[in-house]
Amino acid sequence: MIRGIGPENPNMRGAKLAEAFAACGFTNVTSFLTSGNVLFESDITDVAQLEQMAEEALPRLLGFEREVIIRSQADLQKIVDTAPFGDLRHENAGKTYLTVTFFKQPSKDLPQLPFQPEGKSFQLLTSVNGALCCVVDLSTGKTPDLMQYLERQFGKSITTRTYNTVTRMLAKLS
Numbered sequence: 505m506i507r508g509i510g511p512e513n514p515n516m517r518g519a520k521l522a523e524a525f526a527a528c529g530f531t532n533v534t535s536f537l538t539s540g541n542v543l544f545e546s547d548i549t550d551v552a553q554l555e556q557m558a559e560e561a562l563p564r565l566l567g568f569e570r571e572v573i574i575r576s577q578a579d580l581q582k583i584v585d586t587a588p589f590g591d592l593r594h595e596n597a598g599k600t601y602l603t604v605t606f607f608k609q610p611s612k613d614l615p616q617l618p619f620q621p622e623g624k625s626f627q628l629l630t631s632v633n634g635a636l637c638c639v640v641d642l643s644t645g646k647t648p649d650l651m652q653y654l655e656r657q658f659g660k661s662i663t664t665r666t667y668n669t670v671t672r673m674l675a676k677l678s
Contacts, residue, residue, distance in 0.1 A: 505606060506562075507571045507663040509540030515566040516540070524565045528557045536673055539665070540570070543677060551576075555608075573606045573663050577677040579633055584674055588630050588637040594668045601640040601647055604670050605654055608661035610634045626650040637667070 509516045518535030521542050526533045530544035548554055551574050558572040583604060594602040614636065620627040625645020629637045640650050654662060665673075 505573045505575070505663045505665065506540035506542065506558075507573065507660070509538075509570065511538040513568070515568060520566055524561045525558060527565055528561050534676075536676055537669060539669070540663075541665070541669070541673060543673065571608060571661060571663070573608050573661075575606060575635075577674065580670055580674045580677070582633040583635055583637075584671055586630075586632045588632050589639065589667060592639060594666055595642075599641060599643040601642050602667035603638045603640065603647070603650065603664050604667055605636040605638065605658075605662050605664040607634060607636070607658065611636070611658050613658065621653060624649065624653065626653070 506521065509521070511517055514520065518538065521540070522533045522535045525542050525544050530546050533542065533544040535542050542558075546554060548557075554574050555572045558574070559570070562572075563569045588604075589602050592600050592602060594600065614631055615628065617631060618627055618629045625642075626638055626640040626649065629639060631637070636654075638650055638654075640647050651664060654664070
């Protein structure tokens with residue numbers, strides 16, 4: 505998962521991202537959706553090494569720097585298997601927006617969960633396998649409010665995906 509990808513930049517579009525990851529020697533590379541998701545296989549199991557390889561390739565091949573956060577199929581499966589949102593459903597046009605925030609390094613500064621910051625329209629529900637699962641009440645708030653809060657609390661070495669994106673990535677990997 506690449507943080508801060510904007511598909512309006514031609515070098516940040518899926519095909520270009522996939523080409524950069526393939527140039528790293530990764531196999532079965534494919535981009536997924538338009539928000540900086542690249543799926544691939546590698547014999548290398550050291551996540552920090554994989555992230556470094558991708559982060560070094562982006563400026564060299566595509567002309568921009570971004571943080572890359574890599575999670576394995578097994579990591580994503582652990583999140584989904586815990587059913588972190590219970591009966592809640594992600595509703596883009598409705599009132600609940602379910603997110604999963606991935607940390608570059610595990611955060612030791614999480615509050616006691618679940619946690620709802622005072623006056624905010626979102627709740628930090630649970631941490632699963634190093635990822636923070638949150639829900640935004642869209643009837644009274646917006647997702648940028650959550651993103652800004654998370655950056656203030658945990659820094660910018662994070663990236664957030666909807667729970668639907670996580671489950672769809674997992675299905676594609678299967």
